[in-house]
Amino acid sequence: MRVRVLGPVELWNDVDRVELRGSKLRTFLASLALAHGRVVSDRTLVEMLWEDAPPATAQAQIQTYASRLRGLLGDDAVVDRHRPGYRLRIERDDLDLTGFERLAAGGRAALAEHRVDAAARALSDALALWRGEALAGVTEALADLERPRLEEARLAVLEDRIEADLALGRHAGLVPELTALVTAHPMRERPRAQLMVALYRCGRHADALAAFHEHRRVLAEELGIDPSAELQELHQAILADRRAFLAPEASVSLRTPAPAPVPARLPPPPADFTGRETALVLARAYLGEAAAPRVCAITGMGGVGKTALALRVAHEVGDAYPDGRIHVDLRGGTRRPLLPGEALAHLLNALGGQDAEQDGEGDLPRDTEALTRLYRDRLAGRRVLIVLDDASGERQVRPLLPGASGCGVLVTGRTRLAALEGAARIPLEPFEPAEAAALLARHAGPCRAAAEPGALALIAERCGFLPLAVRACGARLVGHPHRPLSRLADRLADPHRILDELCVADLDVRAVLALGHRLPRGDLRRSLRLLSLLSAPSFSLWTASVLLDRPLAETQEHVDELVEAHLLEAVPERPDRSRFHPLMRAVARERVLAEETSQLRAAAIQRVNAALTA
CATH class of the missing domain: 1.10.10.10 (Winged helix-like DNA-binding domain superfamily/Winged helix DNA-binding domain)
Incomplete structure (x- = not known):
């Protein structure tokens, strides 16, 4: 076939x-x-x-x-x-x-x-x-x-074939083809240069010069830029009638090497970074010492502060990577995570300078394996720190791992990345109560924090100590400097409005936690929604099985996958039980009310009640 x-x-x-x-x-x-x-x-x-x-x-x-x-x-x-x-x-x-x-x-x-x-x-x-x-x-x-990308690959090969034909002296037959190509793609410089050369070799010097001026006009009107230095040099060669420069043996590829830059593409670390001392020590040790593992994975639920920790660490160990620091948002929690090939193109753009981007006149290899080989070639002999933020899983990350031993990689992700070979792992949990209170106090100010320590602690607790939620509350305190802390604590006590309170400007706990609900399988999404109907702090596998009306083995598979995705938590002291983070439960509860019928919800709860009283 x-x-x-x-x-x-x-x-x-x-x-x-x-x-x-x-x-x-x-x-x-x-x-x-x-x-x-x-x-x-x-x-x-x-x-x-x-x-x-x-x-x-x-x-x-x-x-x-x-x-x-x-x-x-x-x-x-x-x-x-x-x-x-x-x-x-x-x-x-x-x-x-x-x-x-x-x-x-x-x-x-x-x-x-x-x-x-x-x-x-x-x-x-x-x-x-x-x-x-x-x-x-x-x-x-x-x-x-x-x-x-397929069309771009075709155009690049077409331009290579035209270059070969020009080298064989077939310029006369190429003029109609190149004229059509330039008309269809007026801003591509390589076919424009090839058309200029073909016209010149056919004795049509004026037409060759006109082709250049047309290109300059298009670039000025569309982009506000001038033609490249290489195309301008070709224009000067035609003006000067430099036949040796324009002979069939001369290349028309417009490829010129450029020195590789030292990329510095890290976003700034959060100015109010708080706590995480143990995680900081571990990550600095993993990435800052030559003898230590050079791949470090920071994992945890949405909003737990993975990116903040990764950026803090990346800036602190930056001196150990003199050849550059690069950050790529892999968009693992969105509807369309970055494909490995797209991420590699970003990395090569940062690493390779113009020569990487102009391989085949702006065309990088489109096969992921070829891109990975080129990427690892670029890193050979260099010490670069790569921050791969918000990974969807191991399959997305593996092609992005450098082959060079002197490079370091920081990966963040909502899954545990357990199959990522050779990686040191730092599972990130919500704040300790003292860390959450310290961050809130920085936003509230020392006088307000000292005046209402109980309210401050209550705000942190009602946020479930989740760093993103604590930051959102801190933003509310900054925005209302004269309100008592107890007012915010009271508003957070209402389960129907807590998620609304935790949305301030671009800090939106509901939106971040809802990203985790975009599971690939509809049955998993429904299981997560229905489990939020259980009001107990934790639940057993048996209770989940009754609620979901699924066999124990299938329920175990669902619970394990939800724990792996940090949508549920395993109870450390009770390995047979699981639980929601309180804010994750609130998001799931909104979803179950919006997406499941009242009859289905009532039937699920009735099964549990009947089983418990039997």
Whole structure:
């Protein structure tokens, strides 16, 4: 079986095209094929298939698509179920995209070695695999995500092929093609330079100069900038009729090396950082000493202060990393976490200077493995600290780990990142009462804090000692310097308005904790919502099983996954029991009231009451 994505998404056997009915099945196949043998999570598949409006039966439909695809593939390929998603295993040459990438890489290598005949053939063969607009027939979500990078890759290979043809003296036949290309992409400088050279070699000097002036006008009107120094040099060469500069043997790639910068891309640490002495000592030891582990993972629930700690540590150990400090927000808690390839592009942009960005005239490799190799090459011999903030999981982080032993990595995430090999881990809990009170006192001022110590302690307690909630309360105290602390403490006592009180400007506890509810599976989200109906401080696995109306083994799996995601807490002294953080319970309680019917809620509570009285 052969899969085609460089045009309409198609599946072919040895002789015929296999019918793929519906855009959803084509999207499912293309999503797996574009992952190059890696697992595509259920969450990603749901987003690609339905964007922000998945049906209640989304998980069942995905299983159906997997089953249908297995039937179409037969024995020639395998669709594996690997939690948390699916993986397609096919031969590399059975996907047209991998064939395109292989031919393009070979053509570029030949071009770099000045074997222009071989380069022109390989690059032409790569482009011949395209049958129109990539990913035709899939959902808009997948097309919007993947089509731009595929089209960019095609354009870069087209420009390389034109360079090879110019080196072979084929300038006359290239003028119409380059004219169309420049018209379609007026701000790309490389085809503009190639058109200028082709026109010059055809004896059309005035047209070559006009092409430059048109480009300068477009850049000035659209971006307010001038053409690059390289293009201006080419313009001067045409003006001066420098034939040697413009001979077929001369390169028209406009690639010039630039020194690698020393990136300093850390956001500032919080000015009111408080407490966390043990965690600070551990993290400084892990990252500040050459003999210690160089990957440190800070994990915990949303709002617990992972980013604040990571930035404080990164600034404190910065001197141990003289070649740069980089921060990347992986957006693990959002609807669309950063893909590893996107994160690598950010890192390479910071590390590699212009030469990294201009590899293939602005085109970095799009295959994650190739990006990872380039990233690790850039870090070789350098000591750089990488802060990977808000990771969604190990699969997102692994390609971003440096190969260089002198580099350090700080990762923050809501999951425990237990499978991240060789990482030192710092699980972060809410504040100790004294830490929360100290932070509140800094905002309230020493006189107010001393006047109402009981109210200060009560505010901290009603925040569940969660740092983000404490900061939100501190902001309220700053905004109302003449109000007594007891007034805020009383307002926090109302369970129906506590989350409203904990929303101040961009400090929004409800929004941060609600991010954790975007679990990939609908059954997990429902379990979390329903468990919030239990009023006891903690609950047993048996009680959860009765409430959810699920077998014990299945309930155990749900509870374990919710604990792993820091949406529930294990009770240290009672390993058979679990509990909510009080603010997480408040968010879940809002959700259960909004998203579940009163009949379903009543039935769940009635099952528990009946079981307890039986």
